[in-house]
Amino acid sequence: MKNILEREIPEFIEGYGNVKQYKGYLSNKDGVIKKDFKFKTISAQDSKLHTDLNKLMDKLPLKDGMVVSFHHHLRNGDFVLNMVMEEIEKRGYKNITIAASSIFPCHKGLVKMIEDKVVTQIYAAYISGPVAEAISQGKLERPAIMHTHGGRARIFESGERTIDVAFMAAPTSDEYGNINGVDGKSACGALGYAHTDAELANIVVAITDNLVEYPNTTIEINQTLVDYVLVVDAIGNPKGIVSGTTQITKNPIGLKVADLTAKFIEESGYLKNGMSFQTGAGGISLAVAAQLKNIMKRKEICGSFASGGITGYIVDMYKEGLFKALFDVQCFDLDAIKSAKENPAHITMSASMYANANNKGAVVNKLDVVILGATEIDTNFNVNVTTGSNGVIMGGSGGHSDTAAGSKLCIIVSQLVNSRISVVKDKVTTLTTPGETVDILVTERGIAINPLRKDLLEKFKDSKLPLKTIEELREIARNMTGQENEIEFEDEIVAVVEYRDGTVVDTIKKVK
């Protein structure tokens, strides 16, 4: 059947099960029941500390068909997932589900495990690189489940799925499992995506390359949640974990888009004392922050908070008094890590607090303005950040759908035509974020307001900004690129795109 977003979604998907159909971004207002959680008693005589992965594995109740989880704070420098999965593969286990908050190119070793049926299902909010390609080629036995950051917290908090063992990269830990991400050679900053796993997995193994004397004096995840601590030589490659400094784009088109975006925000009325703001670490997103910074300083505006993945640039804005606090789920660079450690108003938060739609209120609900990217956006403002122009998976929602739904003003920034490809389509290849939650598209050739936002259309009716309808932008792009050929897919569903509330917004088919 076609859902309300005009996507063809079956009622039942083989390897996934019955489908809950999307009925609008606010339709599922049921809170989730937090899963029953049983502590294991650890007495004073017990030691949690291990230095040999092999020996530790002997102690764990591993089995075929289990769910093992990982967080992605070490990003493309992560060693932990590979290290653990290689051991699981060696031991001959099959049919494993990996619940990783994200999967990166450094996890390419999984491809062979997928082919060999060691790994048969994957849950993630973002997948890029060889694993994404393997999924698109139909190699994974069951469809991958591509949820949102908030959706992941909901899935496990509700008990919809259970994590058997969480293998948790811990940049610093003591022998009793008091963990932080801000110290050590593999420091990554906030550990927002690890909280769900720590709180809800049946067994939690902290894996660290920086064991400190008990007690660790900075604690993000505490000892009451951790079963074992494994010390290894290295949990990651610092070069792939964070960048030294995150740079603002010098691309003139990106700067033009950023300039228009900042002007739009200024005119929108949202730029005022107490404004909350989120932007990514991408070139254009950061350039928007840079432009906003100038306006905020000129107008002497102090915002409430900036949230999301935090960069040094946002930290500087906080230090200059432009925001009162930072809500941080993950750090993108060294300056952000330093700030997370030093500044009391740099508050780390869990993925659930950040973005879960079905708890008692996520931070995204308090967001005024969010700046997001898009691989494609259609004339109904539906956004694709999951598949590329060839139909192959190359990303995923992350917090895209969560922040779009929670914020008062969701702005998509993009170059209209890039390398002969138009960002505006008649229909997106994959629907990640429903158009009803997207308010504005800003491109170098004009700004389109979602017709659902009648208040903004009215407010901007006399604006001197280059306002256009999204259909006009589509037409401008089409005149340059011509009509695109449709991507051809097989019938087989290789991944399911789950909205933050667990309904299915789209499916991804096997590429030809």
Added chain:
Amino acid sequence: MKLRRTMLFMPGNNPGMLQTADTFGADSVIFDLEDAVALTEKDAARILVTEAMRTMNYGETEVVIRINPLSSPFAMTDIDKMARLKPDAILLPKATPEDMEILKKELERIEKEEGFESGTIKVHALVETAYGVETVYETIKSSNRIQAVLLGGEDLAADLAVKRTKDSEELFYARTKVVNACKALKVDAIDTPFTDTNDYEGLAGDSRKAKMLGFSGKLAINPRQIDTIHEVYSPTKQEINNALRVMAAKEEAEKEGLGVFSLDGKMVDLPIINRAIQTLEIAEMIGLLD
């Protein structure tokens, strides 16, 4: 009146730049076949510029094509291929009266062959040699195709065997000479680019200095320079208000049948009125009038 506060150079062999040329807000864009294009890329640049001119709609933005100097082996092919595209103007580098004569003849031939109205292919002259500076008046005088003279400070400094500096003192004579010739013959004078693309304060200072000397705009080598130059070359709120008050006082005086009138105790004469009209024209064109 055509505004040329900024004329932005874009490499003719960069498809991405050709595609987005009009989005940066420059009053003119110059598709470059000369310095920005390697010797082995000249053909590619001609083909790309041709395709861009046929495909893209650059709207109100003036589109200029810089050909290679007539002393190079590429110039005649450049003229033959580019003039037929009828850009808003051809930019002649290292312009001299002698080269202008040659270009003129070529353009006349092409206009005939293409059935274009005679004299409709316009030219901008890039003055960037000591000889070019000394003969700039004759160059402009040689053809009514010329609409603007652009000063090229880098090549000129090399020709003068002087160091190119940030404050451009070495260009003072050339700047004033070019401005004077342009004003005398009623064409636009466009100042040399400021080459440090990360120094916005320096760019603003250099632009202010050139505006003070009489230039009507400035070349830009990076889109990021445009806003800064526009700020300098756009009338300020105060200038617009003054101009509006002058025009209002003029209207009042005319009603009362007064030939001469004063404002704030100062006599207002024709040059002041003309300047007010010009200020308001520019303000209107760039949307600064409510």
